[in-house]
Amino acid sequence: xxxxxxxxxxxxxxxxxxxxxxxxxxxxxxxxxxxxxxxxxxxxxxxxxxxxxxxxxxxxxxxxxxxxxxxxxxxxxxxxxxxxxxxxxxxxxxxxxxxxxxxxxxxxxxxxxxxxxxxxxxxxxxxxxxxxxxxxxxxxxxxxxxxxxxxxxxxxxxxxxxxxxxxxxxxxxxxxxxxxxxxxxxxxxxxxxxxxxxxxxxxxxxxxxxxxxxxxxxxxxxxxxxxxxxxxxxxxxxxxxxxxxxxxxxxxxxxxxxxxxxxxxxxxxxxxxxxxxxxxxxxxxxxxxxxxxxxxxxxxxxxxxxxxxxxxxxxxxxxxxxxxxxxxxxxxxxxxxxxxxxxxxxxxxxxxxxxxxxxxxxxxxxxxxxxxxxxxxxxxxxxxxxxxxxxxxxxxxxxxxxxxxxxxxxxxxxxxxxxxxxxxxxxxxxxxxxxxxxxxxxxxxxxxxxxxxxxxxxxxxxxxxxxxxxxxxxxxxxxxxxxxxxxxxxxxxxxxxxxxxxxxxxxxxxxxxxxxxxxxxxxxxxxxxxxxxxxxxxxxxxxxxxxxxxxxxxxxxxxxxxxxxxxxxxxxxxxxxxxxxxxxxxxxxxxxxxxxxxxxxxxxxxxxxxxxxxxxxxxxxxxxxxxxxxxxxxxxxxxxxxxxxxxxxxxxxxxxxxx
Numbered sequence: 001x002x003x004x005x006x007x008x009x010x011x012x013x014x015x016x017x018x019x020x021x022x023x024x025x026x027x028x029x030x031x032x033x034x035x036x037x038x039x040x041x042x043x044x045x046x047x048x049x050x051x052x053x054x055x056x057x058x059x060x061x062x063x064x065x066x067x068x069x070x071x072x073x074x075x076x077x078x079x080x081x082x083x084x085x086x087x088x089x090x091x092x093x094x095x096x097x098x099x100x101x102x103x104x105x106x107x108x109x110x111x112x113x114x115x116x117x118x119x120x121x122x123x124x125x126x127x128x129x130x131x132x133x134x135x136x137x138x139x140x141x142x143x144x145x146x147x148x149x150x151x152x153x154x155x156x157x158x159x160x161x162x163x164x165x166x167x168x169x170x171x172x173x174x175x176x177x178x179x180x181x182x183x184x185x186x187x188x189x190x191x192x193x194x195x196x197x198x199x200x201x202x203x204x205x206x207x208x209x210x211x212x213x214x215x216x217x218x219x220x221x222x223x224x225x226x227x228x229x230x231x232x233x234x235x236x237x238x239x240x241x242x243x244x245x246x247x248x249x250x251x252x253x254x255x256x257x258x259x260x261x262x263x264x265x266x267x268x269x270x271x272x273x274x275x276x277x278x279x280x281x282x283x284x285x286x287x288x289x290x291x292x293x294x295x296x297x298x299x300x301x302x303x304x305x306x307x308x309x310x311x312x313x314x315x316x317x318x319x320x321x322x323x324x325x326x327x328x329x330x331x332x333x334x335x336x337x338x339x340x341x342x343x344x345x346x347x348x349x350x351x352x353x354x355x356x357x358x359x360x361x362x363x364x365x366x367x368x369x370x371x372x373x374x375x376x377x378x379x380x381x382x383x384x385x386x387x388x389x390x391x392x393x394x395x396x397x398x399x400x401x402x403x404x405x406x407x408x409x410x411x412x413x414x415x416x417x418x419x420x421x422x423x424x425x426x427x428x429x430x431x432x433x434x435x436x437x438x439x440x441x442x443x444x445x446x447x448x449x450x451x452x453x454x455x456x457x458x459x460x461x462x463x464x465x466x467x468x469x470x471x472x473x474x475x476x477x478x479x480x481x482x483x484x485x486x487x488x489x490x491x492x493x494x495x496x497x498x499x500x501x502x503x504x505x506x507x508x509x510x511x512x513x514x515x516x517x518x519x520x521x522x523x524x525x526x527x528x529x530x531x532x533x534x535x536x537x538x539x540x541x542x543x544x545x546x547x548x549x550x551x552x553x554x555x556x557x558x559x560x561x562x563x564x565x566x567x568x569x570x571x572x573x574x575x576x577x578x579x580x581x582x583x584x585x586x587x588x589x590x591x592x593x594x595x596x597x598x599x600x601x602x603x604x605x606x607x608x609x610x611x612x613x614x615x616x617x618x619x620x621x622x623x624x625x626x627x628x629x630x631x632x633x634x635x636x637x638x639x640x641x642x643x644x645x646x647x648x649x650x651x652x653x654x655x656x657x658x659x
Contacts, residue, residue, distance in 0.1 A: 006027040006028050006029060006030065006063070006072075007027075007028045007033070007036075007060055007061065007062060007063065008025050008026070008027060008028065008060070008061055008062070008063050008064070008070065009025070009026050009027075009028050009036055009042070009057045009059070009060050009073060010023040010024070010025055010057070010058050010059045010060070010061070011023065011024050011025075011026055011042060011044055011055040011056065011057055011058065011073075012024075012055055012056050012058050012083075012088070012102060012103060012106075013044070013046065013053050013054075013055040013103065014053065014054045014055050014056070014103050014106070014107070015053060015103060016101065016103070016104065016283075017631060018101055018624070018627045018628045018631045019628050019631050019632055020046075020101075020103075021095070021101040021102060021103065021628075023058055023059075024044070024055075025070055026042075026044050026070055026071055026072060026073050027063075027070040027071065027072045027073070028060065028072075028073055029072050029073060032073055032076050035076040035079045036057060036060065036073055036076055037057065037060065037079075037081055038057050038058060038059055038060055038081060038083075038085070039056065039057065039081025039082060039083040039084060039085075040056070040057050040076055040077070040078060040079060040080065040081050040082070040083075041054060041055070041056060041076070041077035041078050041082065041113065042054070042055055042056070042057055042073050042074075042075065042076050042077060043055075043073070043074045043075040043076075043077060044071065044073055044074055045071050045072075045074055047071065052074055054077060056082070056083040056088075056106070057083075058083070058088055077113065078113055078118065080118060080122075080241070080244075081244075082110055082113075082240070082241075082244065083106065083110065084244070084261045086261065086298065086299065087106070087109060087110075087259060087261045088102070088106075089298055090105075090259060090291070090294060090295050090298055091105035091106050091109065091259070093294045093298065094284075094286045094290070094291050094294055095284060095286075096617075096620060096621075096624075097286070097290065097294065097616065097620060097652070098284035098285060098286050098290075098620065098652045098653065099284065099567070099620040099621075099623040099624040099627065099650050099652050100283055100284020100285075100286070100624075100652075101283075101284065104282070104283050104284055105259070105284070105286065108256045108259065108280070108282065109256060109259035109260075109261075110240065111233065111236045111237045111240050112233060112237065113237065114233055114234040114237040114238075116234065117234040117235075117237045117238045117241075118237065118241065120238070121238055121241045121242075126245075127222070127242065127245045127247045128222075128247070129247050129248070130192065130219055130220050130222065130223035130247070130248070130249070131220070132189060132192055132193040132219060136189055136193070136218045136219060137189070137190075137193050139186065139189070139218060140186040140187075140189040140190045140193065140218075141186075141190070143182050143183060143185075143186035144183070144186050144187060144190060146165075146328040146329060146330065147162065147183070147326055147327065147328055147329075148326070148329050149326070150162075150183075150187065150326060151187075151190050153302065153324075153326065154187050154190055154191060154266070154267055154302040154304070155190075155194060155302075156302070157266075157296075157300050157301055157302045158302055158303075158324060159296060159302075159303045159317075159322060159323045159324065160302070160303065160304045160305070160323065160324055160325070160326050161305045161310060161314050161315075161317070161318050161323050161324070161325045161326070161545075162183070162304055162305065162306040162307075162325075162326050162327070163306075163307075163308075163310070163325070163326075163327045163328075163544075163545070164178075164179065164180035164183060164306050164307060164308050164518075165179035165180065165183070165328060165332065166179075166308055166332065166333060166334055166514070166517060166518035166520075166542070167179045167332070167485070167518065167522065168481055168482075168484075168485050168518075168519060169181075169182050170483075170484070171213055171214065172217065173213070173216070173217075175213050175464070176464065176481045176482070176483050176484075177210040177211075177213050177214050177481070178210055178481070178518065178519075179518075180271060180306055180307075180308070180518075181207070181210040181211050181213075181214045182214050183306065184200050184211065184269050184271060184304070184306060185200075185211055185214040185215050185218070187267055187269060187302075187304060188200060188215070188250045188267060188269070189215070189218055189219060189250075190267075191266040191267040191302070192219060192223065192248055192249075192250055194266060195248055195264065196248055196264045196265065196266025196267070196301075197248040197249050197250070197251065197262035197263055197264055197265050197266060197267075198250045198251070198265075198266060198267040198268075198269070199250075199251045199253075199257055199258065199260050199262060199265065199267065199268045199269070200250070200251070200252050200253075200257075200269045200271065201253065201254065201255060201257050201258050201268070201269070201270045201271070201278065201288050201292070202252065202253075202254065202271045202272070203254070203255075203271070203272055203275035203277035203278055204254070204275075204277055205228070205230060206463050207271055207272070208226070208228065208252050208253070208254075209463065210481075211252050212224065212226075212252065215250065219250065223248075223249050223250055224249070224250050224252065225239050225242050225243060225249050225250065225251045225252070225260075226239060226251075226252055226253060227239055227240070227243075227251050227252070227253030227254075227256070227257040227260055228253045228254040228256075228257065229254060229256070240261075243260050243261050243262050243263075244261055245263065246263045247263055248262070248263050248264055248266075249262060249263070254277070254278075255277065255278045255279075255280055255287075255288040256280075258270075258288045258291045258292050258295065259291065259295075265295075265299045265301045266301055266302060267301055267302045267303075267304065268292045268295060268296060268301050268302070268303050268304070269303075269304040269305075269306060270288060270289060270292055270304070270305050270306070271306050271307065272306075272307045272308075272511070272515070273287075273288070273289045273305055273307065273311055273313070273314060274307065274309065274311040274504075274507060274508070274511050275477075275511075279655070284651075284652070285651055285652070285653070286653075287653065289305070289311075289313060289314075290653065293317075303323075305323065307511070308511070308514040308515055308517075308518050308544070309507070309510050309511045309514045309515075309544040309547075309548075310544050310545045310548045311507060311548065312504070312507060312548050312551050312552050312555070312562050313562045314548075315545060315548035315549055315551075315552055316552055316562050316563065318545075319549070319552065325545065331542075333541075333542030334489075334517040334518065334520050334524070334526045334542065335520075335523060335524065335525050335526060336517060336526045336528060336539050336540040336542070337354065337355075337358075337525050337526065337527045337528070337540075338528050338531070338532065338536055338540055339352045339354050339355045339490075339527040339528065339529045339530070340352060340529075340530060340532075350435070350443075350492060350529075351490065351492065351529065352527075352529060352530075354527065355490045355527040355529055356447075358488045358490070358525045358527055359448075359471070359488055359490060360448070361488075362486075362487035362488035362524065362525075363448065363451060363469045363470075363471070363487070364469065365469070365487045366467050366468070366469055366482065366484060366486070366487040366521070367454075367465055367466075367467070367468070367469060367470045367471075367472055367482045367486055367487065368469075368470070368471055368472065368486060368487060368488045368489070368490065369472050369474060369479055369482070369486040369488070369489045369490070369516060369519060369520075370440065370444065370471060370472065370473045370474070370490045370492060371474055371475070371476060371479060371489070371490070371491045371492060371493075371512070371513075371516045372435070372436065372437050372440050372473060372474070372475055372476075372492050372493050373434075373475070373476065373492075373493035373496050373497050374434065374436045374437070374475065374493075375436050375437045375438070375457035375458055375459060375475050376400060376402070376436035376437065376438055376439075377400075377401050377402050377403050377404070377406075377435075377436055377438040377439045377442075379398075379400050379411075379434050379436045380398065380400065380432075380433040380434040381398075381399045381400060381401060381408055381430045381431065381432060381433060382430070382431050382433040383422040383424065383425060383427050383429070383430065383431070384427060384429035384430055384431040385422065385425050385427040385429065386422065386424050386425040386427065387431075387433075388422055388423070388424040388425070390408065390417075390420060390422070390430055391423075392410035392412065392413060392415060392417060393417065393420070394410070394413055394415055395410060395412050395413045395415075396412075397410045397411050397412025397413060398410070398411045398412070399411070399417055399420065399430075401430075401432060403438075404439075404442070408420060408430060434493075434496070437455050437456075437457045437460075437473050437474065437475050438455060440473050440492070441453045441454075441455050441471070441473040444471050444473065445471070448471060451469060451470065451471055452468070452469065452470035452471065453470070453471045453473065454470050454471070454472045454473070454480075455473050455474075456472060456473070456474035456475070456478045456479060456480050457474065457475040457478050458475070458478065461478065462478075462480040463480050463481065464480050464481050464482075464483070465480050465481075465482050465483070466482075466483050467482065467483040467484050472486070474516075476497070476512040476516070477512065477515070479515070479516050479519055481519060482519065482521075484521055485519060485520055485521030485522065485524060486519055486520050486521060486524060487520075487521055487524050488520070488524055488525050488526075488527070489516055489517055489519065489520045489524065489525070489526040489527070490527045490529065491513050491516060491517075491526070491527065491528045491529060492529050494509065494513070494528055494529060494530055494531035494536075495530045495531055497509045497512070498531065498535065502656060503560060503561070503655070503656040503657065504655060504656065506534070506535045506547075506551065507547075507548070507551065509535055510535050510538055510539060510544060510547060513528060513539050514539060514542075514544060517539070528540070534547060534550065535547065559593070559610050560657060561653075561654070561655060561656070561657070562655075564610045564611060564612055564613075565610070565611055565612070565613060565616060565619075565652065565653055566608055566609065566610050566611075566652075566653065566654050566657065567608070567609045567611070567619065567620075567623060567650060567651065567652045567653075567654070568606060568607070568608055568609075568650070568651045568652075568654045569598075569606065569607045569608075569609065569623070569648065569649070569650055570604055570605070570606050570648070570649040570650075570651075571604070571605060571630070571647060571648040571649060572604070572605060573598065573600070573605045575605075575630055575647075575648045576598050576605045576606075576607050576648070577598070578626070578630075579623065579626035579627075579630075579648055579650075580595060580598075580607060580609075582622055582625070582626050583609065583619065583622045583623065583626070586618060586621070586622040586625075587611070587615055587618045587619055587622060589612075589615055589618075590609075590611060590615070590619075593610075594609055594610050594611060595607060595608070595609055595610075596608040596609075596610070596657065608654070608657060609623075620652060623650045623652070624650070626648055626650075627647075627648050627649075627650055630647055630648040631647060631648075634647055
């Protein structure tokens with residue numbers, strides 16, 4: 001005899017509250033039996049809040065033997081299953097690893113429902129399996145051939161660290177793209193030809209555009225799915241529905257694309273994983289690299305970390321044997337020159353004579369790239385007498401100049417400072433302490449009269465320049481691609497860049513400089529101005545992996561990331577202390593040096609916990625339990641003036657020991 005009781009749906013509630021990060025049981029009314037399937041959006045009552053909330057059905061099963069009363073599902077928001085079993089498993093794993101909530105991960109992975117886009121998609125013809133023609137297969141094989149065994153490794157599902165060729169490539173349509181884009185696009189086509197999907201994660205829209213340009217004409221446009229935050233909500237939701245179809249595709253997107261629920265994933269590739277744009281700022285802050293590693297384990301796909309440099313995070317994986325490095329059989333590298341001031345030149349000369357001469361010679365043939373540290377005209381102003389930094393009298397922000405002789409302005413509040421007086425020596429004269437992209441362009445324009453000067457920065461975005469002679473002054477990361485490559489590259493402000501207060505500043509500088517050097521034409525000189533030491537040698541010899549290995553070796557005795565994992569705890573003193581005590585009791589393997597702090601930061605206490613990777617599950621479980629306990633205390637104390645009001649905030653895998 002059949003059970004008369006309704007079936008039970010296990011629902012993950014879409015809520016930022018940590019205490020709700022679990023599955024809740026709801027009865028499925030007879031009216032929703034056909035629609036209430038795993039993966040669909042539903043509305044359910046939340047007794048503790050006395051309101052309706054949205055959630056996802058994770059599973060539907062038979063009622064258990066208990067007679068406990070269950071609330072019923074109030075409504076099925078959409079009959080389209082948007083939460084696949086694989087996506088839920090990945091979200092759960094990623095959240096547990098970061099001591100966060102699965103719903104926070106799904107909020108990044110699943111776009112908001114757009115009713116019109118959904119109806120249009122349901123009414124459209126079924127998606128057909130994309131055909132990869134023989135010409136595209138041959139192109140992919142030829143593009144992967146310089147990397148010995150790369151095609152076979154992708155087919156096997158290997159984990160690889162790939163050193164990208166430092167050059168640009170002319171495309172059939174006359175455009176230009178980085179050689180890295182050709183390699184990753186070819187790997188994606190190789191995967192698609194085998195009937196499996198590919199996901200390529202890139203930092204920004206310029207990288208995405210290069211991949212799309214390389215793939216144009218190789219595979220059908222319908223097989224390429226874009227997934228990034230720059231899309232409108234209806235377009236992004238339609239793209240998400242396309243991924244859910246049982247037809248393979250190639251997804252190109254930013255950091256959240258790592259969660260794309262594609263059919264039969266065969267390849268996940270990350271370009272330039274050291275770029276901060278791939279670090280998720282929203283809770284729980286799972287880096288795209290870590291999410292890709294988790295997904296590779298779950299889906300048994302190939303995983304490729306590609307870049308002109310190698311982060312210490314990837315190098316650690318190579319060192320432990322989890323990732324295998326692969327490079328071209330015939331290695332090529334730019335011609336890097338370490339430029340310094342010569343005898344008789346002013347030590348303050350920004351462009352040494354050797355670099356100046358190289359630029360003059362190269363301008364006869366084509367464009368020259370000049371990389372600078374900052375945008376604007378004069379990003380930093382100081383007192384002309386005592387060199388004290390010039391600060392706004394209203395908010396304390398730094399003053400900067402927008403042009404020669406212009407009234408200084410505050411970089412924070414935007415107020416002008418026409419009558420500035422130094423609080424240190426009472427002087428009223430200001431001095432430009434640095435030169436941004438606009439001032440550098442102005443100075444070089446006077447040094448090279450009659451030459452085109454192009455500025456490329458955040459305020460003047462540019463993706464490509466032609467092959468005509470020009471001085472292209474670009475901030476780090478904003479360098480456009482030149483047709484045929486730059487005839488010379490000059491890297492300025494390197495000494496200033498290395499002064500950044502960051503554990504990974506050496507890695508970042510090497511990445512900025514290497515990416516710029518990769519835009520040079522074959523044989524063109526790349527001048528690194530005023531920098532010496534290990535970072536400069538790594539660029540000059542093009543041995544970025546060796547630099548990453550040396551960095552790891554230096555950090556290991558000091559227990560610095562990524563040789564260990566680091567979690568940051570923030571809250572009031574009592575909350576943080578209680579969480580640390582609970583952590584020490586739960587994870588007895590932690591030694592006395594594991595905890596740094598707590599340190600008071602203007603009323604908020606912050607502590608860091610260093611722990612080995614093997615202890616990750618125990619540490620994150622304890623920290624998550626403390627977050628839930630504190631959230632429940634805060635809820636119970638609501639409305640009581642003497643009760644605890646502060647919540648505990650936990651961030652795992654912070655990149656630096658910043659107290």
